[in-house]
Amino acid sequence: MEAVLNEPEAKKGTWGPAALEQRRERSRNHLAKIAGRREGWIDRNRYYYELLNRLLRFLVEPQKRVLSVRCGTGNLLANVQSTEGKGVDICPEIVEIAQQRNPSLEFAVAFPDKEEFRTVFEPEEKFDYILFNDIGDTVDVLQALRNLKPLCRRHTRILVITYNHLWEPLVTFAEWIGMKVPRTEQNWLSTLDIANLLKLAGFEALETHRLVILPKYVPLVSAFLNRFCARLPLLKRLCMTQVVVGRLLPPPVPKEELSVSVIVPCKNERGNIEDAVQRMPQLGRQTEIIFCDDQSTDGTAEEVLRVQSLFSDRDIRLERGPGVAKSRNVWTGFGAATGDILMILDADLTTIPEELPYFVDVIASGQAEFVNGSRLVYPVPKGAMTTANMLGNKFFSIAFTYLLGQPVKDTLCGTKALWRSDWARIKPMLGSWGVEDRWGDYELLFGAAKLNLKILDLPVHYQERIYGSTKMTRVFRNGLIMLKMCWHGFLKLKLGY
Numbered sequence: 001m002e003a004v005l006n007e008p009e010a011k012k013g014t015w016g017p018a019a020l021e022q023r024r025e026r027s028r029n030h031l032a033k034i035a036g037r038r039e040g041w042i043d044r045n046r047y048y049y050e051l052l053n054r055l056l057r058f059l060v061e062p063q064k065r066v067l068s069v070r071c072g073t074g075n076l077l078a079n080v081q082s083t084e085g086k087g088v089d090i091c092p093e094i095v096e097i098a099q100q101r102n103p104s105l106e107f108a109v110a111f112p113d114k115e116e117f118r119t120v121f122e123p124e125e126k127f128d129y130i131l132f133n134d135i136g137d138t139v140d141v142l143q144a145l146r147n148l149k150p151l152c153r154r155h156t157r158i159l160v161i162t163y164n165h166l167w168e169p170l171v172t173f174a175e176w177i178g179m180k181v182p183r184t185e186q187n188w189l190s191t192l193d194i195a196n197l198l199k200l201a202g203f204e205a206l207e208t209h210r211l212v213i214l215p216k217y218v219p220l221v222s223a224f225l226n227r228f229c230a231r232l233p234l235l236k237r238l239c240m241t242q243v244v245v246g247r248l249l250p251p252p253v254p255k256e257e258l259s260v261s262v263i264v265p266c267k268n269e270r271g272n273i274e275d276a277v278q279r280m281p282q283l284g285r286q287t288e289i290i291f292c293d294d295q296s297t298d299g300t301a302e303e304v305l306r307v308q309s310l311f312s313d314r315d316i317r318l319e320r321g322p323g324v325a326k327s328r329n330v331w332t333g334f335g336a337a338t339g340d341i342l343m344i345l346d347a348d349l350t351t352i353p354e355e356l357p358y359f360v361d362v363i364a365s366g367q368a369e370f371v372n373g374s375r376l377v378y379p380v381p382k383g384a385m386t387t388a389n390m391l392g393n394k395f396f397s398i399a400f401t402y403l404l405g406q407p408v409k410d411t412l413c414g415t416k417a418l419w420r421s422d423w424a425r426i427k428p429m430l431g432s433w434g435v436e437d438r439w440g441d442y443e444l445l446f447g448a449a450k451l452n453l454k455i456l457d458l459p460v461h462y463q464e465r466i467y468g469s470t471k472m473t474r475v476f477r478n479g480l481i482m483l484k485m486c487w488h489g490f491l492k493l494k495l496g497y
Contacts, residue, residue, distance in 0.1 A: 020139050024090070024111055027137045027184045031091035034182065038073055038094070041181040047217040051226060052161075053079040055211055055243060056131070058496055059159060059452070061425065064128035067151060069112050070138070074098035076131055076161075077105060086127075088112065088120060113140035117147045127151050130158045135194075136186040145201035152248040155369075155422070157452050158203060160244040164210070165190050167240050194244045203246040206452050207405040210239035231494045233402070245452045250366040258284040260360060261339030261420070265321070265329045266347035267294040270303045271466070276345070277307050277314060279353040283360050284341070288315045291347070292333040295323035327440030331430070334423055342423055346414035351375065351460050358458055359417035368456030369422060370448040372408055373415035377459035392479055396486070403489045404449040409457050412441050418448070425451055434488030435481060442485045449493060 014022065042049055053076070060066060062081035071077050071087030072094060078085070078101075085105040089095050095107045108120035112132075130148055138144050148158060163171055165188040174180040189197070195205035213225040213235070229235045260283040264276060273291065280289060293301040301318060308316040319336050321329035334342055341363050345353060351373060359371045376393060393410055400408045418426075426447030437443040448455055 023139050023185065024114075027139075028090050030182075030184050031089075032093045035091060035093035035097060038097070038181060042073070042075060045180065045215065047222070048212060048215040049075065051212055052076070052241060055209060056080055056159070059157075059209070059243070059245065060129045060131075061451070065126070066129045066131065067127040068131045068133065069144070069148070070132065070134040071095075071098060071107065072133065074102040074105060074107065076133060078102050080129070080131075082129075088117070111139075112147060113138055113144040117144075118150070121151060125151060126153050126156070128153065128156055130156065131161065132158060133161045135160060135162050136188065137184050138187070141187065141189070141197050142200055145197060145203065149202055149248060154248070154250045154366075156248055157206075158198075158246045158248075160194055160198070160246065162189060162194065162242060162244075164238075164240055164242055166238070171240075191242055191244055195246075198244070198246045202249055204249050204454070205244055205246045206454060207245050209243045209245070210236040210241070211243075212240040213238055215240055227495060247452070247454060252366055253364045255284045255360060255364045258341060258360070258364060259286040259288065259339040260284045260341045260343060261288040261290060261333075261337035262343045262345055262356065263290050263292060263330055263333035263337065264345050264347050265292045265294065265326055265333065265414075266296065266300050267321075267326075267329075268296045268298045268300060269347035270296070270298045270300045272347050272349050273300065273303045274307050274310070276347060276349060276353060277311050277316065279349075280314075281354060281357055283343075283356060284339075284364075286315065286339070288317070288337065288339050290317045290319055290333045290336055292319045292321045292329045294321035294326070294329040325436070325438040327437050327443065330440045331427075334420075334427075337420060340420060341417055342420050343417045344414055349466075350463050351413065351415045352463065355460050356415075358460075359415070362456060362458060363417055363419065367454075369419060369453040370444075370455045371417040371458050372410070372445070372455060373413035373460045374410040374457040375413050375460060375462035376410045378461050380462050381464050392482070396482060399486050400445060403486065403493050404445060404455065406449070406455045407457065408445065408455060411445060412439065413460065414439075414441070415460055416441070416444060418444070418453070422448070422451065422453060433485060433492065435484040437485060438478075438481065442482070442489070446485075446489050446493065 056076060056079055060080040063083045065084045066077060066080055066082040068077035068087040071089050074087050077087045087098055087105060087107045088110050090111050092109050095109050099107045110117045110120050135141050168188055175182045191208050198205050211230055213230050214222050230239050291304045293304060304318045319332050321332050330344060341360060343356060343359055362368050362371045393412060396411045397409045400411050429447045429450060430443055433443060433446055
């Protein structure tokens, strides 16, 4: 009778928070038992880990501060070229091996979903990238993600690495026959589950990278399946591993604290200069208007100087472009800019300056880090855009949506906005896309995608120009250049890893 009466007391250890704690301890003890054999399993699956390492090297910028949560023996952390790397795992035996193998890196022991996790970091310690591996046996994924928030800057990217739940039977079988590291109870989260957990924790899922259809090396076959088929829209859903890239949703920044540089590239646009200044609204704390004259022959530079003296209360500057291409002209303006936010406004004023505050609003609110104007939402006046240009824009919008992993409707709209600090990260990539971008739109979009910036389309009203003539001529030749850019973008953004 006494044993029966005490049975509820005996079961209390398997109920409520105590049951979750028991699961954590089972995971820790399991890792402790296999710690000495873990590297052997990794060596037997070297091909799979090299594919994963290649993707992480693609996603993580070199010379950044990187945190690896559930770091294991430190292989993934050692793979990325960080200036400072820190790894955290739940098992002291695993962490000891990681420290011995990687003496230049720092490692600590803590459960990512417990309060103790915060104690292994300095109060103001921040990271540029956070790799979260093995969330499958993390007991409270939501709390673990919340614990990462104080470690993030505005630009920090979190990479959640997990298995595709469709592979559950095969992965379980591989563990049973000794081909793979055995694990304890698994969560088996889908990408939708991960995106939802990120959202609940204050993050936003940006893109999912999928890799490995065939985890073992078979000459020719593995390369074809993993390097090509795994990148195709439908087949990639069959991949074994998925890496969800997310960002912390930043708090809004008061516009009154921000300065804005508006870059106005111009070539033979003398009749639009004064109108551009008169119609330019005040943007943020300070509005800097930089006219970049690309060696005009109609007196555009002289007109800028005249307007500069006429509107002495406005911050107007003249920069001399190299006369090579619009893109080089824009880069000249970006290099001279001092504002927190960089914006581009074409001097033809077909996109109206009065709508520029919308771009500042989006950037300051944190909704996006790269705002791309879209002229194809509102009705386009007859004559403002040729049929060939319209059709080309629609085609390239489909191509770029696939390449960037984020929807972009109008790739060639000249009106764009981004943080100047993000431009500094995009700049080293200029000229690395196989073909020179004469307009600059593609290099900016490709660079933003490579950095996993949040890109957002903003509808703008498009009007027919009043002064001057369009520079977008030779439609067929320009279309071929754009196709080449897309091909090189595919090679680098989709096949580059």
